[in-house]
Every structure is written in C-alpha cells, then in structure tokens.
Amino acid sequence: MSHGQHHHSHPRPDVLGLLDGRPLARTELDRRLAALREGPRSAALPVAGSPEDRQLTRWVAQVVLTEELCAAEAAERGLDCSDPAPVRLDQRAAVELGSITAAAYEGSPAVRAVYRAVTADTTPDPEHRRAEPTDPVGEVWHLATPDGEFEADPDTLPTALAAALRATPPGRPATAGGWSATLLGRRTARAHPDEPGDRLLDSARRTAFAHWLDHTRAARLTLVPGLEHPGDPAQPDNHHRH
Numbered sequence: 001m002s003h004g005q006h007h008h009s010h011p012r013p014d015v016l017g018l019l020d021g022r023p024l025a026r027t028e029l030d031r032r033l034a035a036l037r038e039g040p041r042s043a044a045l046p047v048a049g050s051p052e053d054r055q056l057t058r059w060v061a062q063v064v065l066t067e068e069l070c071a072a073e074a075a076e077r078g079l080d081c082s083d084p085a086p087v088r089l090d091q092r093a094a095v096e097l098g099s100i101t102a103a104a105y106e107g108s109p110a111v112r113a114v115y116r117a118v119t120a121d122t123t124p125d126p127e128h129r130r131a132e133p134t135d136p137v138g139e140v141w142h143l144a145t146p147d148g149e150f151e152a153d154p155d156t157l158p159t160a161l162a163a164a165l166r167a168t169p170p171g172r173p174a175t176a177g178g179w180s181a182t183l184l185g186r187r188t189a190r191a192h193p194d195e196p197g198d199r200l201l202d203s204a205r206r207t208a209f210a211h212w213l214d215h216t217r218a219a220r221l222t223l224v225p226g227l228e229h230p231g232d233p234a235q236p237d238n239h240h241r242h
Contacts, residue, residue, distance in 0.1 A: 017065050018222035019072060026227075029064050033057060051237040054226070058235070059100060061227040066104035066213070069221060070111040079113040087112065096206040101213060118212045119205035124197070141165070142185040149184070157181075 016026040033056075036045060046052030074081050087106050094102040104111045140151050143165075154162045164176035165183045173182045228235040 015224055016061060016068075017224055017227060019065075019068055020220050021222065024065070024068055026061075029057070029061050029227075032060050032064065036060075051239075054237050055230045058227055058230040058237075062100045062229055063103045063107070065221055065223075066101060066217075067108040067111055069213075069216060070104070070108060070114040072220075073216070074110040074113050074117075077114070077117055079110075079117055081109040081113045083109045083112065093202070093206060096203060097210060101210060115205075115209050119208050122201070122205045122208045124200035124204045140187050141183055142187070144182040144184055146180060 014026055016024040016029050018024065036042065036056075037048075046056055071081070073079075089097070089102050089106060097105060101111075105115060139154060141154050141157075142151050143149065154165075157165075158177060158179055160176035161174065161179040161181060164174040165181060168174040168183070170183045170185065173180060223229065230238065232238060
C-alpha cells in the first residue's frame with residue numbers, strides 16, 4: 001500500500017508534509033495533539049517522547065494530511081463542503097476504510113464530499129452479490145406493557161425482562177428488574193429487508209474510495225521524516241514489520 005512519496009531532505013519542524021510540492025504548516029496537527037493531551041482521556045495516552053507517542057503523532061498527522069488532500073480536491077472539483085455535522089461510522093465501515101481514513105471521514109465535510117463524488121458511479125461486484133449469504137431471519141415479539149403495545153426485537157429488551165418472558169407462557173405477564181410486559185405473540189422477520197444489496201454497495205464504495213485515496217496520496221503528498229505513515233515498515237517506530 002502506498003502512503004505518499006518520501007521527502008529525504010532535512011526535516012523542517014514546522015512542516016506537516018507537502019501537497020503538490022507545497023509545504024503544509026503543522027499548526028493543525030499540533031492543535032489536535034494538544035487537545036488530546038489536555039482532554040478527558042489524556043491519562044490513556046502514551047508517555048510523551050515514547051515510540052508509542054511518536055506513532056500517535058504520525059497517525060494524527062496522516063488524518064490531517066488526508067483532510068488537507070480532500071479539501072484541495074473538493075475545491076478543485078467545486079464540491080459543496082457545507083455539511084459540518086460530525087458523522088459516526090459503524091465498526092464494519094471503519095475497518096473497511098482503515099482507521100486513518102475513517103477518522104478523516106468522520107471529522108471532515110471535505111472528505112465526505114470527495115467520497116460521494118469519487119464513489120457516485122460505483123456498483124457492487126456481481127461476484128460478491130452471489131457470495132453474500134442471505135440475511136438471518138430475526139424474531140419480533142409483540143408485547144403489551146403498562147405503556148401500551150409494541151413490537152420489539154428481543155435482543156433490544158432488558159436482558160432480565162427477555163429472560164423472564166421466555167420463561168413465562170405467552171399471554172401471562174412477566175416482571176423483571178422493575179419492567180413488566182406480556183408476550184402476546186411472536187413473528188419472524190428478515191433482519192434488514194433493504195440489505196444485503198445496500199451493504200454490498202456501501203462496501204464497494206468504501207473499497208473504491210480507499211483505492212482512489214491511496215493513488216491520490218501517492219501522487220500528491222510527500223511525507224516528511226518523523227511524520228511517516230505509522231504502518232510504514234521503513235520508519236523506526238514500526239515494530240510490526242513482516
């Protein structure tokens with residue numbers, strides 16, 4: 001996986017990296033690192049100056065570089081980046097994009113705008129569509145409670161109440177942990193009727209964006225010593241060499 005070119009002249013302490021050969025100030029990187037160190041989870045951070053601390057710095061640097069790259073790309077494409085609301089990716093999406101790209105996607109409207117533009121015409125691989133297992137069938141319970149009747153997936157109920165309902169004959173009230181409900185009936189339901197196609201498309205779009213980003217990083221970014229990609233086997237603090 002390519003992570004951008006390497007810049008082997010003397011490092012400049014104020015430079016985050018080069019975008020199209022133009023130095024980018026590391027002001028935003030330093031601001032984010034300071035916010036982490038002063039934030040509520042500072043006790044969980046590595047000791048300043050340790051190899052782990054340098055890896056954290058590299059990781060945050062790559063997030064900022066990804067955002068800067070996409071901001072330039074969005075400006076060149078004339079994309080609308082006015083959506084400031086932060087986004088949360090689910091675990092599957094974060095794994096498919098990789099932690100650096102996922103963090104940039106969550107934090108930057110420009111990254112999300114470029115993602116939409118780059119992946120607009122992506123279609124799922126038909127081979128994947130055939131290989132995708134059908135969704136497991138879920139169960140829905142029809143419940144009566146003091147607050148009225150509703151349907152619920154038993155996995156979303158308080159554990160104690162779900163266990164009590166399973167142990168009680170249907171139609172009889174069950175009480176557990178302060179909750180009371182009567183199981184009126186059960187039905188089976190497909191867990192997500194609009195999946196697996198949507199899931200395959202989302203996955204294909206994330207793969208397409210990751211490939212585009214790898215290619216664009218390699219073409220437009222030049223990394224500086226000390227702020228290499230944390231997974232680069234050539235940098236001194238990567239202990240996961242294979």
